[in-house]
Amino acid sequence: MDVTRLLTRVGRGALSGIDRVELAYAEQLLTETPKARFLCRTTRGYLLLGPDGAACLLSMVKGDTPLGQADAWSRWTGRGQRPRHRAEAALRPFALDRSAHGALARLLARQRVKPIAYLNTGHSNLTRQTLAPLRSSGVRVAILVHDIIPIRHPEFGPPKQAGSFTIKLTNVASFADLVICNSHDTQRQLSDLWRGREPCPRTLVAHLGLTPMPRIAGVARDPARFVMLGTIEPRKNHALVLQAWRLLADSLPDTHMPELHIIGAPGWQSSRIIATIRAHPLFGRKIHLHGALPDTEVAAHLAAASALLYPSHAEGFGLPPIEALAQGALPICADLAVLREVLGQHVVYLTPNDAYPWSETIKKRISGNLTAPVGTVYDFPDWQDHFSLVASALGSKDAAEQEGTE
Structure with missing residues (x-):
């Protein structure tokens, strides 16, 4: 699983919706998939982390672990106080493997357990530099697309965002085996965007789950x-x-x-x-x-x-x-x-x-003249349902275990 986005969120406060989705995926894999490995693109190259390294990253993201000191090079170049550089210094001792930015294919070739599936859920690191070596190495590439708002509504983002996001989705179309869509609406918009393009990756619709918040009881509701x-x-x-x-x-x-x-x-x-x-x-x-x-x-x-x-x-x-x-x-x-x-x-x-x-x-x-439109109980989306759909699309759990899939 690619956790580059979570690395960039360390020390930046409350998580956005996409951040929370990537966090839910990472926590699920840590709990249910002992053989899972976690890839992040750092300022110096790629790190491949095992469960201990991923747990360290998630703890820093959630603010449970204070950030330590950045390495000497970051301090010497004036970047020693940046949270990302301090987080990278904490993760490097956990690395199972690492490579320079241009040597990801060699890192993949060193992995003994095959086949490998790559999962990206955060709209981050969707570059040709990352995706092309994965695909050429025989890795199955699955990418979750949350929306295409920067393209459909460029007025709601920075001036260059539409262009950069178009490049990302072009890379997704070129290198992904499976695109996970969080809604049928996102799937329809992607289909419109890629109309006439051949071949296109297979798409799967899987509604996101609800990460439980504390259930607050005994609070008086104020109608105003x-x-x-x-x-x-x-x-x-x-x-x-x-x-x-x-x-x-x-x-x-x-x-x-x-x-x-x-x-x-x-x-x-x-x-x-x-x-x-x-x-x-x-x-x-x-x-x-x-x-x-x-x-x-x-x-x-x-x-x-x-x-x-x-x-x-x-x-x-x-x-x-x-x-x-x-x-x-x-x-x-x-x-x-x-x-x-x-x-x-x-x-x-x-x-x-x-x-x-x-x-x-x-x-x-x-x-008091406006109540909920219907009296039936809302069927909250469940993360387990989401993960089951994605796991089925990537291959059955039993088959994966027999083949040693990561």
């Missing part, structure tokens, strides 16, 4: 408390919710105004969005900005909230609404195809382009 959860970036559409609070202020007395709690790590163009939040006339009284929070605090906010507001312009899967349902908060979401696929009729859908329906829906929720 709302949460917005997600990275602070233009795609998440904070502007619409801020406009909705202006409309609410125009139509409700101050004593009846709801509270909005905004939770999320800073993302692209976050400084502008945060400045807009802080400039809102209700900031500090009815609008609160929390930044990134640990899972326990996020769960507590959702358990006390009447609803989660999720007006995102585009999503690949959408974990926050599922996390809200797990805590008993009603998700009020943008009307996106992928959210309808994953959440069905268990949430309220609104256009992400008009604040007025959101303000009116919030007022209904406060007054």
Whole structure:
């Protein structure tokens, strides 16, 4: 399994949705697959780690293990305080094998157990330099694609991101044997992107699982408390919710105004969005900005909230609404195809382009005139179901054990 993305996340605070997926995969392999090996592309080359090295990496990612000192070269070149360099120094003693950036094929040739499957779940390290040697060495390549938002919606990312992501997906099409899609919506978009290209890799749809948050019991739910959860970036559409609070202020007395709690790590163009939040006339009284929070605090906010507001312009899967349902908060979401696929009729859908329906829906929720659309229990996606689908696509467990597959 490629854990390059997790290496880059060490010391950077709360994990994004894609980070959490890669973490779930790594933890699953550590638990269920003793022969699993973990590959990461470092600043000096590739490291191949066994279970001990992977456990060390995950502990650093989660902040359970403090970072030590970087190596002498990193300190001498002025990079000794960078978390990634300090993490790499901690991982090198665990390396079962290593190679220079241009010598991955030789590292693969030294592995005694064959065949090998390579699993990449983080949109990281999808370069020709990595994938071509894997494929030419007879390795089965499986890649999880979370979304193609940078290509379909380039306005929601840095100027060069669409081009670089297009190159990544071109490499995926060229070198992958299996592409795991987190939704049918992502699969359809990939199919459109690759239409006319031959050959194309086989695709598998496997909904992501829900990583359990602490279940908060005994918290009083406030009908006038709302949460917005997600990275602070233009795609998440904070502007619409801020406009909705202006409309609410125009139509409700101050004593009846709801509270909005905004939770999320800073993302692209976050400084502008945060400045807009802080400039809102209700900031500090009815609008609160929390930044990134640990899972326990996020769960507590959702358990006390009447609803989660999720007006995102585009999503690949959408974990926050599922996390809200797990805590008993009603998700009020943008009307996106992928959210309808994953959440069905268990949430309220609104256009992400008009604040007025959101303000009116919030007022209904406060007054108790808006309940969950259906009374049936939501069937939460399960990681074991996901992993079983992927394992079946890669080959049965019994066959893998007989062949000595890693």
